[in-house]
Amino acid sequence: MIGLFHYMILSAVVFVIGLFGALTRRNAITVLMSVELMFNAANISFVAISYKFQGSSFLLGQVFPLFVIAIAASEVTVGLALVLALYRTRTISNVDEANELRG
Numbered sequence: 246m247i248g249l250f251h252y253m254i255l256s257a258v259v260f261v262i263g264l265f266g267a268l269t270r271r272n273a274i275t276v277l278m279s280v281e282l283m284f285n286a287a288n289i290s291f292v293a294i295s296y297k298f299q300g301s302s303f304l305l306g307q308v309f310p311l312f313v314i315a316i317a318a319s320e321v322t323v324g325l326a327l328v329l330a331l332y333r334t335r336t337i338s339n340v341d342e343a344n345e346l347r348g
Contacts, residue, residue: 246289260286271339273328277321284317 263282270276288310295306331337 249293249297256286256290256293257287260325278326279316281282281321284313288313
């Protein structure tokens with residue numbers, strides 16, 4: 246049977262993969278995907294902890310990831326809009342080359 250420890254290890258591994266991708270990749274789309282991996286790792290731990298400790302905060306651990314998913318979706322939408330605007334004006338998608346944002 247899979248316990249809380251296994252879910253926490255899975256969450257940590259997914260978070261480390263996302264952190265590694267966010268820190269080492271230069272493409273903006275890949276960085277956004279890595280941030281999404283980190284959000285999903287946090288969601289795994291929230292749901293696992295709420296499942297393990299089914300007390301009064303059981304619903305909080307189940308509902309909080311819904312808010313995280315909604316915020317992550319809006320973050321990706323804004324990030325993708327910025328990347329598309331950057332690509333249309335300068336034809337680059339490299340995060341290191343985009344050091345200035347002017348109107």
